[in-house]
Amino acid sequence: MLEIRNLRKYFPIKGGIFQRKAINFVKAVDNVSFSVKKGETLALVGESGCGKTTLGRTILRLIEPTSGSIFFNTPSEILREIDALTEKVRRNSATKDEVERLNKLNLTYNIALRDEKGLKNLRKEMQIVFQDPLSSLDPRMTIRETLSEPLKIHEHLRKEEIEDRVLELLKSVGLKEEHMHRYPHEFSGGQRQRICILRAISLKPKFMVLDEPTSALDVSVQAQILNLLKRLQREFNLTYLFITHDLSVVRFMSTRVAVMYLGKIVEMAPTEELFNNPLHPCTRSLLEAVPIPEPTTRRKKLIIEGDVPSPVNPPSGCRFHTRCPYATEACSKEEPPLIEVSPEHLVACPLADKLKKS
Amino acid sequence: MSLKNWTKRHESQLKELRYTGFLIRRNMLIMTGFIIVGIMVLMGILAPYIAPYDPTDMQFSQRLLPPSAGHLLGTDDNGMDIFSRIVYGIRLDLLIAITVISMVGVFGTILGVFSGYYGGKLDEITMRIADIFLSFPYLLLAMAIAAVLGPSIFHSIIAISVTWWPIYARLARGATLSVKEREFVEASRAIGESNIYIIFKHILPNIIAPVLVQATLDMGNVILEAAALSFIGLGAQPPQPELGLMISVGRNFMRDYWWVATFPGITILVIVLGFNLMGDGLRDLLDPKVRRSLL
Amino acid sequence: MREKPLLEIKGLKTYFYTYEGTVKALHNVNITINEGEIFGLVGETGCGKSVTALSTMRLIESPGKIVGGEILFQGEDLTKLSEEEMQKIRGNKISMIFQDPMASLNPLMKIGKQIAEVLEVHQKHYDKNELRQRILNILRMVRLPSPERIMESYPFELSGGMRQRVMIAMMLSTNPKLLIADEPTTALDVTIQAQILRILKEMKEKLNISIWLITHDLGVVAETCDRVCVMYAGNVVECADVVEIFKNPLHPYTKGLLKAIPSVNRRVEELNTIPGSVPNLINPPPGCRFHPRCSKRTEICDKVEPKSIQVSENHTVSCHLYSNGG
Numbered sequence: 010m011l012e013i014r015n016l017r018k019y020f021p022i023k024g025g026i027f028q029r030k031a032i033n034f035v036k037a038v039d040n041v042s043f044s045v046k047k048g049e050t051l052a053l054v055g056e057s058g059c060g061k062t063t064l065g066r067t068i069l070r071l072i073e074p075t076s077g078s079i080f081f082n083t084p085s086e087i088l089r090e091i092d093a094l095t096e097k098v099r100r101n102s103a104t105k106d107e108v109e110r111l112n113k114l115n116l117t118y119n120i121a122l123r124d125e126k127g128l129k130n131l132r133k134e135m136q137i138v139f140q141d142p143l144s145s146l147d148p149r150m151t152i153r154e155t156l157s158e159p160l161k162i163h164e165h166l167r168k169e170e171i172e173d174r175v176l177e178l179l180k181s182v183g184l185k186e187e188h189m190h191r192y193p194h195e196f197s198g199g200q201r202q203r204i205c206i207l208r209a210i211s212l213k214p215k216f217m218v219l220d221e222p223t224s225a226l227d228v229s230v231q232a233q234i235l236n237l238l239k240r241l242q243r244e245f246n247l248t249y250l251f252i253t254h255d256l257s258v259v260r261f262m263s264t265r266v267a268v269m270y271l272g273k274i275v276e277m278a279p280t281e282e283l284f285n286n287p288l289h290p291c292t293r294s295l296l297e298a299v300p301i302p303e304p305t306t307r308r309k310k311l312i313i314e315g316d317v318p319s320p321v322n323p324p325s326g327c328r329f330h331t332r333c334p335y336a337t338e339a340c341s342k343e344e345p346p347l348i349e350v351s352p353e354h355l356v357a358c359p360l361a362d363k364l365k366k367s
Numbered sequence: 368m369s370l371k372n373w374t375k376r377h378e379s380q381l382k383e384l385r386y387t388g389f390l391i392r393r394n395m396l397i398m399t400g401f402i403i404v405g406i407m408v409l410m411g412i413l414a415p416y417i418a419p420y421d422p423t424d425m426q427f428s429q430r431l432l433p434p435s436a437g438h439l440l441g442t443d444d445n446g447m448d449i450f451s452r453i454v455y456g457i458r459l460d461l462l463i464a465i466t467v468i469s470m471v472g473v474f475g476t477i478l479g480v481f482s483g484y485y486g487g488k489l490d491e492i493t494m495r496i497a498d499i500f501l502s503f504p505y506l507l508l509a510m511a512i513a514a515v516l517g518p519s520i521f522h523s524i525i526a527i528s529v530t531w532w533p534i535y536a537r538l539a540r541g542a543t544l545s546v547k548e549r550e551f552v553e554a555s556r557a558i559g560e561s562n563i564y565i566i567f568k569h570i571l572p573n574i575i576a577p578v579l580v581q582a583t584l585d586m587g588n589v590i591l592e593a594a595a596l597s598f599i600g601l602g603a604q605p606p607q608p609e610l611g612l613m614i615s616v617g618r619n620f621m622r623d624y625w626w627v628a629t630f631p632g633i634t635i636l637v638i639v640l641g642f643n644l645m646g647d648g649l650r651d652l653l654d655p656k657v658r659r660s661l662l
Numbered sequence: 663m664r665e666k667p668l669l670e671i672k673g674l675k676t677y678f679y680t681y682e683g684t685v686k687a688l689h690n691v692n693i694t695i696n697e698g699e700i701f702g703l704v705g706e707t708g709c710g711k712s713v714t715a716l717s718t719m720r721l722i723e724s725p726g727k728i729v730g731g732e733i734l735f736q737g738e739d740l741t742k743l744s745e746e747e748m749q750k751i752r753g754n755k756i757s758m759i760f761q762d763p764m765a766s767l768n769p770l771m772k773i774g775k776q777i778a779e780v781l782e783v784h785q786k787h788y789d790k791n792e793l794r795q796r797i798l799n800i801l802r803m804v805r806l807p808s809p810e811r812i813m814e815s816y817p818f819e820l821s822g823g824m825r826q827r828v829m830i831a832m833m834l835s836t837n838p839k840l841l842i843a844d845e846p847t848t849a850l851d852v853t854i855q856a857q858i859l860r861i862l863k864e865m866k867e868k869l870n871i872s873i874w875l876i877t878h879d880l881g882v883v884a885e886t887c888d889r890v891c892v893m894y895a896g897n898v899v900e901c902a903d904v905v906e907i908f909k910n911p912l913h914p915y916t917k918g919l920l921k922a923i924p925s926v927n928r929r930v931e932e933l934n935t936i937p938g939s940v941p942n943l944i945n946p947p948p949g950c951r952f953h954p955r956c957s958k959r960t961e962i963c964d965k966v967e968p969k970s971i972q973v974s975e976n977h978t979v980s981c982h983l984y985s986n987g988g
Contacts, residue, residue, distance in 0.1 A: 056851040071553055125561075132559030145550035148655070149572040151379070158568075159558045190376045197939050198707070208554065227706035227878060232922035232933035239932070254851065257881075261924035261933065281929065298852040299926050300859075300881030304904045312856045315807075316821040389681060 010248055011045040011068070011216060012088060016077030016121075018060075018067050022321065035320050037063040039272035041077075045216070050242070050249040052263035052280070054256060054295065058317050059269040061252045065218040068250070069137055070120060070128055079120040081135065081216070087118060133163055136209035140221040142201035146193040152179070152204055153189040159211050178207045182237060199230035203237065210241060218250045223258065235262060256299050260284055265353075268292045271320050271328040274347060278354040288350065288361040290333045327358065335360055390652055397652070400644025407638055411458035418451035422608040431624045441626040443616060445606065449626065453634050455608035460638070463520065464589040467527050468582050475535025476571075476578050482536070483543030484566055494540070497533035505530045506595060513601040520609070523602035527592050531585070538581055542574035549573075576653035584646035587639035594635055610635050665696035667734075668840060668872050669718070674731035676710075676717045683944035687713045687726070689896045689951075692970060695840065700866055700873045702887030702904070704880060706919075708940055709893040711876045715842050719758055720748050736839070753780070757833035761845040763825040767817040774813030777801075777832050796835075803868070804831045804861050823854035827861060834865060841865075842874045847882065859886050880923060884908055889976070892916050895941055895951040898970075902977040912979040914956045950982065958983060 017040055024032030037060040045051045053061045066072045068079055080088060094111040097103040103111070116122055120131065139145040146155055156175045160166055166174070176186055182203045193201055202222060209217060219238065223231040235258065241247060251262050259266055260280060267277040268291060276289040287293045294313040313332045318324055324331045330340035339359070347357040358364075374381065391397050410417060419439075426446035434441045440449040482490040500508070512526035546552065547570065555565050594611025596602035603609030605616065610631045617628025652658060671693040678685040688710045695701045703711045716722050718733055720740060733740040735756065740748065752758075760766055768776055777797045781788065788796065794813075801809035804827040817825055826846055833841060843862065847855035863886060866873050875887060883890055884904060891901040892913065900913040911917045921934035938955040941947055947954050953963035960982060968980045 056853065066553070069557055071556055129559045132557060135557075137554070137557045139550045139554065141550060145554045147551045147555075147569050147573070158555070158560065162559055162564075187375070191379050195379060199939060205554070208558070212558075228880070229706060229919060229922045229936040230939070232924075232935045235924070236933055236935060256852075257924045257926040260926055260929050284926065294853055296926065298856040300852075300855070300879060300885045301926060302880040302884045302908060302920065302923055303927075304884040304908050312860055313853055314857070316823055316854065317851070386681060 010047040012080040014078040055269035060272040136214040397648030403641030420448035420451040422455040452608040456610040475532035476539040479536035479539025483540035587642035669695040670734040699888040702883040702890040705893035758842040763829040
């Protein structure tokens with residue numbers, strides 16, 4: 010359903026006397042490729058600064074990508090054609106017609122190249138829910154006004170019809186009519202997040218980015234929201250990209266997981282496979298570090314030392330090598346590619362095979 | 368819609384309003400500010416009914432009379448009643464201030480919001496122009512402009528406005544930059560709202576509070592500046608009842624006829640004080656953080 | 663062997679007087695912290711866990727006020743001390759660290775200098791060399807790499823995890839008896855969180871202090887604490903050994919909370935939820951404050967406030983379900 014190819018997002022760091030020249034770049038997302046299948050929940054996990062949030066927003070074009078392609082709902086034969094043509098262009102063996110054909114296809118299908126107008130139609134199909142529900146609601150708008158906005162913009166309805174729709178939405182998540190005229194600060198965190206979710210699904214999108222939707226919430230509220238998200242996924246046949254740093258939520262929510270570290274995907278696998286058989290040391294250390302609410306199983310942990318390095322000057326070679334307990338000299342020299350080690354299980358670590366056996 | 372229905376729909380707003388009332392009542396300084404400004408505005412509106420004499424009616428037989436029952440605050444060198452002139456002076460100065468602030472406020476704010484929201488070249492150019500204006504002392508620049516245009520109230524309004532807009536442009540730009548980063552703006556973009564819609568629907572309502580505070584504080588400042596221009600002869604012309612002009616005239620007789628300059632002076636002081644107190648109070652009332660902590 | 667209590671909070675009530683009414687943030691809170699243990703206080707946002715800690719430090723500011731109860735620290739009632747006497751206890755015998763270390767560090771002062779200040783305010787004067795050695799030792803204790811460099815750094819040059827370690831070092835430099843840690847790892851990544859929690863455990867062993875860990879994360883509690891109390895809406899609802907509370911939770915709220923956490927070890931299809939939301943503490947529900955959300959409520963629950971019941975040697979619960987001999 011969603012195909013991401015070689016996506017990059019570099020944020021310039023301005024320097025020089027007039028703060029105008031880019032002296033360096035934060036490589037928030039660095040050459041990331043993956044796909045999201047229809048109806049699945051792909052979880053994007055990683056520590057802060059790994060680029061998962063940037064990636065989510067770049068896909069929705071809330072942040073402009075530096076380079077790369079994003080294909081949404083593109084027929085597979087067209088994707089194949091684009092791939093073939095791109096390969097030809099790369100090898101400089103494409104004819105003029107083929108180059109033109111590729112440009113045309115890219116303009117039609119590649120979201121990364123859409124203009125404002127082209128994006129507006131896309132907005133109905135792709136939505137986002139943010140981490141902090143309080144700051145993602147306009148404090149000067151009542152809930153009715155906030156929820157009316159998407160309907161006003163995309164569907165030409167009469168005022169009363171909009172109001173009916175809003176009321177219907179509110180009721181579907183257990184909120185009442187009197188809540189319509191209240192302001193965001195009068196609600197609890199869980200209620201606010203439900204309102205944000207409503208705003209996102211009011212246009213009946215097909216794909217949603219959930220950017221840490223529960224990390225600002227308490228566990229009992231988190232459970233309510235997660236259940237709601239699952240229910241909505243079933244009802245509306247939604248596809249989720251679930252961004253989080255909390256691995257326990259991942260196991261509950263997702264069908265597939267991609268682990269990111271400093272702008273790169275280091276491991277990708279179906280959820281159960283990843284949890285039962287984590288291969289990349291980065292994934293392992295993340296899993297080990299999760300505190301488990303079972304005091305009897307208090308384990309000897311693999312606690313990795315040090316902090317996440319700066320994404321401005323990421324370590325050479327494998328970016329995790331500075332913290333990796335298994336790192337060899339080769340790790341600091343060569344960047345390991347993401348390879349499929351078993352069906353659907355991709356790892357970017359040359360030692361993965363050895364670790365698998367140990 | 369019935370009243371009951373209306374109150375139900377606006378329950379939240381009414382609650383906030385009641386709370387605001389409570390906060391105002393609790394704070395003596397804010398109260399004082401509101402009362403002073405209230406009285407001044409009323410005096411300005413009702414000037415024809417309050418003033419006992421025509422403010423420009425010269426009675427040369429009654430020159431330089433001290434305060435008495437007949438002339439509450441005495442008369443000036445042209446035999447005009449000072450109390451009446453002060454009442455009309457308040458009206459005139461308030462009008463000048465309101466005109467300047469509403470022009471400057473709207474223009475500066477919109478400019479600031481756009482340059483803050485879009486950034487880039489537009490921002491760069493606007494802010495550099497604003498810097499140039501801000502690098503002159505206000506009064507000097509206003510004086511230069513007023514001098515070129517020629518002395519009159521209208522020209523002094525223009526002169527002040529030209530020097531004043533950068534304050535609002537800067538303020539609005541700064542506020543926009545911080546509001547722009549909030550997630551609800553991003554959410555609006557994700558919904559597919561256009562930039563113009565976002566600016567007017569989401570950004571403006573959220574930056575209006577600091578602008579209002581600044582506008583209130585500036586009411587006093589503009590009155591001071593208008594009075595200053597008149598004082599040096601570049602604003603209102605005699606016999607117009609303008610407070611700065613009245614002080615300027617009265618200054619010549621200060622030693623023997625103190626009331627001619629003193630009463631207009633006190634009036635200006637009180638007006639400016641009133642607006643400053645009110646502005647400071649509004650800042651506390653409108654700042655969401657302070658507002659909650661005042662509980 | 664019975665442990666010796668270090669801090670005993672009895673019937674603590676802290677109210678906040680606001681425009682909308684009196685927020686009864688703490689209502690008869692009873693907590694005991696023993697010497698040499700890591701004590702966990704868990705609960706959700708607004709349940710009063712931080713207010714309890716701040717009350718203990720006597721750092722509640724207007725419009726809040728401690729209106730009743732006593733806080734016995736080594737037998738001395740902190741609520742009765744004057745501000746000067748309290749000042750001597752704060753930072754000296756009881757220290758506190760917060761979620762955001764940046765807010766507690768002076769951004770314009772080097773780390774070494776800040777620690778030196780803490781040492782000199784609370785303790786005798788050192789000569790220059792001795793002071794430097796002490797600071798370095800303190801920094802080494804919390805496993806900070808290259809402490810010489812860190813001494814010469816400003817807070818903004820350090821990462822979040824390092825700043826929190828500096829805070830822990832600083833707060834322990836005065837040899838307190840009790841360290842209160844209010845959500846010390848909430849803002850940190852899991853790998854960094856694991857590092858910080860390990861340091862806290864090491865410090866407890868090395869310095870033989872008590873640590874009062876305030877958190878909303880039951881996983882953190884399970885991995886770090888010896889004993890736990892669960893708070894809900896200004897009440898302590900259940901206290902027990904850490905193993906006991908996870909194995910045999912009694913209060914319906916504790917049970918609900920434990921079931922609501924998704925697990926990394928198993929996949930479940932649906933999470934258990936506690937219906938409703940946290941009550942407004944201006945008008946808290948009468949009787950047991952949890953009864954409107956409780957699936958096991960009986961007639962008595964909205965009438966009588968449950969008392970704390972000792973169910974086993976190290977397990978108390980405030981719930982009517984266990985009141986008749988339970």
